[in-house]
Amino acid sequence: EVQLVESGGGLVQPGGSLRLSCAASGFTYRNYAMSWVRQAPGKGLEWVSDINSDSSSTRYADSVRGRFTISRDNAKNTLYLQMNSLKPEDTAVYYCVRPFRYGSRDYRNKGQGTQVTISS
Numbered sequence: 001e002v003q004l005v006e007s008g009g010g011l012v013q014p015g016g017s018l019r020l021s022c023a024a025s026g027f028t029y030r031n032y033a034m035s036w037v038r039q040a041p042g043k044g045l046e047w048v049s050d051i052n053s054d055s056s057s058t059r060y061a062d063s064v065r066g067r068f069t070i071s072r073d074n075a076k077n078t079l080y081l082q083m084n085s086l087k088p089e090d091t092a093v094y095y096c097v098r099p100f101r102y103g104s105r106d107y108r109n110k111g112q113g114t115q116v117t118i119s120s
Contacts, residue, residue, distance in 0.1 A: 002026040002109045004096045009114030016086050020114060022079040022096030030054075030074040033102035036081045038092035039113075048094070049081065052102045059103065064090075086118045 008020040020036070036048040049070040050059040058070050069082040079096055093113040100106040 002098065004098065004109055004111035006094065006096050006111045006114040009094060009116045011117045011119065012086055013120050014087060014118055016118070017082070017084045018086065018116060020081040020083065020094055020096075020116075022111060024077045024079065024096070024098075027098070029077040032098055033104075034072060034079045035097045035099050035107070036070060036079075036094060037097055037107070037110075038090075038094045038116075040089075040092040043092075045095075046092070047105060050099070050103060051079070057102065083116070086116075088118045090116060091118050092116060 003025045005023045006020060008018060012018055031053055033052045035050045037045050038048050039045050048061055048064055049068060051070045051072055055072055067085045071080045093115050095113045096111045097107040098109040100108055
């Protein structure tokens with residue numbers, strides 16, 4: 001059974017930083033691209049970032065490019081999202097997802113999410 005378990009969310013002031021983690025199990029993690037998506041209150045899922053299986057390629061939404069960094073550790077089956085210069089509009093539940101392929105918005109698996117709140 002595929003499991004994706006996010007952690008690292010919390011309440012941070014604008015301009016602050018957070019590092020999200022996602023522990024993956026139940027599949028051969030190193031063979032798959034991974035992504036982060038988020039959902040703000042009352043809104044749909046918003047794609048945030050992609051990383052391919054060997055970390056040689058990454059992509060970012062315009063809204064987070066230059067502030068967020070996606071990375072992975074295939075030895076630890078873990079995905080990360082380093083978030084800097086956080087803004088109130090980054091407030092959302094953040095999900096780790098396994099897409100059908102790199103760049104796809106067909107998400108085959110999704111974690112339970114971790115809440116990120118940016119507020120002073």
